[in-house]
Amino acid sequence: MAQQVRNKQVILRDYVSGFPKESDMNIVDSTITLKLPQGSNELLLKKLYLSCDPYMRILMTKDTTAGLGAHTPGSLLNVEKLQPLIGYGVSKVLESGHQDYTKGDLVWGITKWEEYSLVPATGMCKIEHTDVPLSYYTGILAMPGLTAYAGFFEVGTPKKGENVFVSAASGAFGQLVGQFAKLTGCYVVGSAGSKEKVDLLKNKFGYDEAINYKEEQDLDAALKRYFQEGIDIYFENVGGKTLDAVLPNMRVHGRIHVCGMISQYNLSQPEGVTNLAHIIYKRIRMQGFITPDYYHFYTKFLEFILPLIREGKIVYVEDIAEGLENGPAALVGLFSGRNVGKQVVFVAHE
Amino acid sequence: MAQQVRNKQVILRDYVSGFPKESDMNIVDSTITLKLPQGSNELLLKKLYLSCDPYMRILMTKDTTAGLGAHTPGSLLNVEKLQPLIGYGVSKVLESGHQDYTKGDLVWGITKWEEYSLVPATGMCKIEHTDVPLSYYTGILAMPGLTAYAGFFEVGTPKKGENVFVSAASGAFGQLVGQFAKLTGCYVVGSAGSKEKVDLLKNKFGYDEAINYKEEQDLDAALKRYFQEGIDIYFENVGGKTLDAVLPNMRVHGRIHVCGMISQYNLSQPEGVTNLAHIIYKRIRMQGFITPDYYHFYTKFLEFILPLIREGKIVYVEDIAEGLENGPAALVGLFSGRNVGKQVVFVAHE
Numbered sequence A, B: 001m002a003q004q005v006r007n008k009q010v011i012l013r014d015y016v017s018g019f020p021k022e023s024d025m026n027i028v029d030s031t032i033t034l035k036l037p038q039g040s041n042e043l044l045l046k047k048l049y050l051s052c053d054p055y056m057r058i059l060m061t062k063d064t065t066a067g068l069g070a071h072t073p074g075s076l077l078n079v080e081k082l083q084p085l086i087g088y089g090v091s092k093v094l095e096s097g098h099q100d101y102t103k104g105d106l107v108w109g110i111t112k113w114e115e116y117s118l119v120p121a122t123g124m125c126k127i128e129h130t131d132v133p134l135s136y137y138t139g140i141l142a143m144p145g146l147t148a149y150a151g152f153f154e155v156g157t158p159k160k161g162e163n164v165f166v167s168a169a170s171g172a173f174g175q176l177v178g179q180f181a182k183l184t185g186c187y188v189v190g191s192a193g194s195k196e197k198v199d200l201l202k203n204k205f206g207y208d209e210a211i212n213y214k215e216e217q218d219l220d221a222a223l224k225r226y227f228q229e230g231i232d233i234y235f236e237n238v239g240g241k242t243l244d245a246v247l248p249n250m251r252v253h254g255r256i257h258v259c260g261m262i263s264q265y266n267l268s269q270p271e272g273v274t275n276l277a278h279i280i281y282k283r284i285r286m287q288g289f290i291t292p293d294y295y296h297f298y299t300k301f302l303e304f305i306l307p308l309i310r311e312g313k314i315v316y317v318e319d320i321a322e323g324l325e326n327g328p329a330a331l332v333g334l335f336s337g338r339n340v341g342k343q344v345v346f347v348a349h350e
Helices: A134-138 A143-154 A174-184 A195-203 A219-226 A241-249 A291-310 A324-336 B134-138 B143-154 B174-184 B195-203 B219-226 B241-249 B291-310 B324-336
Strands: A004-012 A025-033 A043-051 A086-096 A106-112 A116-119 A124-126 A163-166 A187-192 A209-212 A231-236 A250-258 A285-288 A318-322 A342-346 B004-012 B025-033 B043-051 B086-096 B106-112 B116-119 B124-126 B163-166 B187-192 B209-212 B231-236 B250-258 B285-288 B318-322 B342-346
Touching (some): A004 A324, A043 A106, A043 A324, A106 A116, A134 A318, A134 A342, A174 A195, A209 A219, A219 A241, B106 B134, B134 B318, B163 B174, B174 B231, B219 B241, B231 B241
Parallel strands (some): A250 A285, B163 B187, B187 B209
Antiparallel strands (some): A004 A025, A043 A086, B086 B106
16 A cells, blocks of 8 residues: 655745745645556656745746736746745656656756655656755756856857956856856956855855945945946846946946846835936847746756866855755745855755 | 138037926027138038937936946937037038038038038938938938838847837837838837827828827736737837836747837936836847947948838828927927927928
């Protein structure tokens, strides 16, 4: 007879408005039968790591048209009320009904915030290289890494000597973009929200200069200090006031790679950006992008990044919360900048 | 002895803040010697038509860094206080010190708002085709035409069947973009600010649908009415609230071609645009452009547009003010939408 076990879950208590709170989520115990149904071609997964990413906030809203709704095929699914959260994670295959996977395989991909899940095999990506930390498959070797890579190299064409500015520069994406920019021979400045993060930018990730935006009265002046000739590439992670300060400091034919706008996701009325006419004056290109459009680059990306990790030429800082029950606090912490580096939730050992 | 004649000028009384008023400009009589100085390689021009264009407002501000200033090489010159306005126009060469020009040549290019000017030959473009109205060399056959052409065809890649929205759709640029979109096989909707203009859009320029934005309580709802599947290309002429309404109605991989933001040029504090996160969700590309970057397309553009004009397949509506002394009112009228079609000032017959 099949084994019934506890399946701890993080469920959405109610749709979120404003800043998410731990109390928007509940930890509940359900049960699951650790056996694939007869004839199933799905995978039975045990969760090892879950990824906390800012975009998840957008999917916790009831009004889907405000987020990824209308005219947005191919985008991620909203979380339903009283259902487990959905996000990227690393799992182990306990049972496989699909020919491409066997018991014991490690995979990463979109999954539910619970200890065990039954999922379609499509959408999972097999982990082939295990000489690096497994948690990296929530970050540098998964969605955030691919996003930083595609968003920096494929969305624009960065050139040696160009001036690059990165916001949320010590986060899951920013720490990589800064290192990619240095590898390209760019001058790169990052902004972050604490002394600890600013130190990381300069001493760990190789940023040329770093701005603690919480200590700057005037971000425009700070940008002018570090970019006397203007910014060629702005890697946008935050939006709002930061974008407004950046626009007048862009150079002619500058590019803004729009990865995220974390400062805006919790506002019922986003901050208005007033300096958009500089898009004309400077002939700026703003290009938004999301990772699913670049999944086909993943193999190329791994060939690029794995040697760099192994040779110590790229580093990655993670902030790992222990246990699924600490997931809500870890997720909520993203929006106050509590995390230092990529926020991960450790769920279980293999 | 050289002939001294009256040279009526429109001068900037003082730098403009807010909406420009006729009283910001003065009509003055100066004098000019209608003879090239000995050894000069310049051109002595008699003005025939002057062009009123929204960008001129930006150059009438003292604070150049707010406009086309910092990091903006290659842009247009600001107007100086107590000096004549500067803009595009059609002129006749009275005397030439330059080998490429002879007396009697017709030219278009940047010039001063005065009856006669001495100008460098560089920056003037010789008019070769005179079987079309000469005033067209302030509009369809000059900067606005080239801007509409390059901005529609070169900035993006419009495809048959795509959904196009154009703001300020009956203006110097918009009336052409709508016709270009129809020639490409697109579905195209325009917005304008009066019943007369909306009628022009549908009955003269071939727009599929037209929105009178002054009669719409809710521009978002109006856009949803005409774009049930979203907008592929937005040709942006106005900025502000219109852009904010358009963003959530864009389709995935939509493109916003940013030609101008006339609604914002007179505001000391531009309207904040709040819906920019859709740039990420929809992977939108926003690309600003200015005409000088596309001057090298001019010959190709003429080869495209002249046959269409001659065959009646493209029409162009002009609003011609009579006399340099009516120039200030014509220019100011752009910002209240008083003009119907391309605003031109007739200065003198050949």
